[in-house]
Amino acid sequence: MADVILSPVEISQTLSLGPWPPEPEPDKSNRVSGSRAAIALGEDLFTDPILSKDASLACSSCHDPAQGFTVPVSRAVGREILDRNSPSVVNLGGLRWFGWGGKSDNLWAASLHPIVAEQEMAHSAQSLQTALSASRHAVAYEAIFGPIDQQSPEAVLVNTAKTLAAYQEVLVTLPTTFDTFRDALEQRDHVAAGRYSESAQRGLQIFLGKGNCIMCHSGPRFSNNEFHDAGVPYFIDETSVDTGRFGGLNILLASPYTLAGAWSDDETKHGAWAVQNVRQTHANFGTFRTPSLRGAADTAPYMHDGSLPDLTAVVRHYNEINLERMHADGEAILQPLNLSEAEISDLVAFLETLSEVPN
Ligand code: HEC
Ligand code: HEC
Structure with a gap:
């Protein structure tokens, strides 16, 4: 049994990291969002290699x-x-941007890209339509959307992506040991809050305080859902770089599959202001979307290029951040932290509680 060691300010910052899970919001741009039949078909398609041209890859392969x-x-x-x-x-x-570089502003577009990307599943809309109409999924598809053969190949592609989105929308991580602590603080139940280890509490203090992690990893998702340079080298190899948000905007601004486009089912075009107002600037170069930290302990390796093998390596990365390597303008937030070994392990202990489901 530990004491609650957080100050009143730290407690109120901690309350801002919940509650969890959020209220589900239906995606108005996707008319099958929340539909049981679409969720079931999306789940079934997600693991089926039929979504790749040569039947070699399913969504679940990655x-x-x-x-x-x-x-x-x-x-x-x-x-x-x-x-x-x-x-x-x-x-x-409920996110606003999808992909490391934010190339989509909605979940069905993010689900559509891999199906037609040449390096990924490599279908054309036509080959997808042919494969689906000959498959065991045709009956479920037609029960939702009507006869496949009377739809344009592009409509079949978008509808398929919308079922995949409907399925992924319901994938929400369970409340964790951290949430139990946070909710106990909210209820002023210091006995229950004291079950959260002191090491994790010290790590949380670093997260809120001198680590300044909450600056970007904020709110119940532990992400501000914006784009930053966190000091990860952006070289892919000796000759090419990953331009991050810069390249993501090229794709987004040319895409027919945005909230502003004709394939959105939301007549009011809610949320379309974001894509209509984003502008590419030099500061976008080499920035990546702040990832959520919920469940992160289970999803090594880390960063957009998977270059860091575990959470300790991530904390060491921030601890020793190489400011010479920072390339985006205006990232004055990150500074070497000079944490001790004990503080590093406290911060890791805290991060692990964002994945630990109490039994
Ligand atoms: C070859 C591996 C691979 C396959 C197959 C694949 N993905 Fe992905 N997926 C990725 C990668 C890599 C990214 C990051 C892309 C980016 O940053 O633009 C990603 C990003 C995403 C995202 C955005 C997630 C986020 O956090 O913003 C969604 C949604 C997604 N994939 C869904 C799917 C679906 C649905 C399928 C099947 C139709 C699929 N993926 C097939 C590798 C894959
Ligand atoms: C300036 C905003 C910012 C701050 C401050 C920040 N992060 Fe990040 N974090 C990011 C971004 C952006 C990425 C992805 C970077 C990339 O892939 O190039 C990231 C990635 C991560 C990841 C990897 C997640 C994954 O799924 O790959 C972890 C873990 C993490 N940060 C923890 C922390 C911790 C702990 C701190 C405080 C010491 C911190 N971050 C401070 C923006 C920030």
Whole structure:
């Protein structure tokens, strides 16, 4: 049994990191969001290699439900080795940007990209339509959307992606040991709060205080859902770089599959202001979306390129951050932290409680 060692200010900052889970919000841009039949079809399709042209890859090849909806390799392996790590696809409902570089502003577009990407599943809309209409999924598809053969190939592609989105929306991580602590603080139940280890509490203090982690990893998702340079080298190899948000905006601004486009089912175009107002600037270069930290203990390796093998390595990265390597403008937030070994292990202990489900 530990004491609660947080100050009143730290307690109120801690309350801002919950409650969890958030209220589910239906995605108005996806007319099958929340539909049981679409969720079931999306779940079934997610593990079926029929979504790749040569039937070699399923969504689950890179987002394995048994491994936290990612796979433990640095860079994803499609038809070739990709530039980036596969993110987990949990807790995505209600986000504004998707992908490390934010190339999509909605979940169905983020689910559509891999199906047609040449390095990933390499379907054309036409080959997907042919494969689906000959498959065991045709009946379920037609029960939701009507006869496949009377739809344009592009409509079939978008509808398929919308079922995958409906499924992924319901993937939400369970409340953790951290949430039990946070809720006990809210109820002023210091006996229950005292069950949270002192090491994790000290780590939380660093997270809120001198680590300044909460600056970007904020709110119940532990992400401000914006783009930053966290000091990870952006070289892919000796000759090429991952431009992050800069390249993501190129794709986003050219995409027909945004909240502003004709494929959105929301007549009011709610949320479309974001894509209509983003502008590419030099400061976007080499920035990546702040990932959520919920469930992160189960999804090594870390960062957009999977270059850090475990949470201790991530904390050491921030502790010794190389400011010479920072390339985006205006990232004056990160500074070397000079944490002791004991503080490093406290911060890791705290991060682990964001994945630990109480029994
Ligand atoms: C070859 C591996 C691979 C396959 C197959 C794959 N993905 Fe991904 N997925 C990735 C990578 C890598 C990213 C990061 C892409 C980026 O940053 O733009 C990603 C990103 C995503 C995202 C955005 C997640 C976020 O945090 O913003 C979603 C959603 C997603 N994939 C869903 C799917 C679905 C649905 C399928 C099947 C149709 C699929 N993926 C197939 C590797 C893969
Ligand atoms: C300036 C904003 C910012 C601050 C401050 C910050 N982070 Fe991050 N964090 C990011 C971004 C952006 C990434 C992804 C970077 C990349 O892939 O290039 C990231 C990645 C991570 C990851 C890897 C998650 C994954 O799934 O790959 C962890 C863990 C993490 N940060 C923890 C922390 C901790 C602990 C602190 C405080 C010591 C901290 N962050 C401070 C923005 C920030």
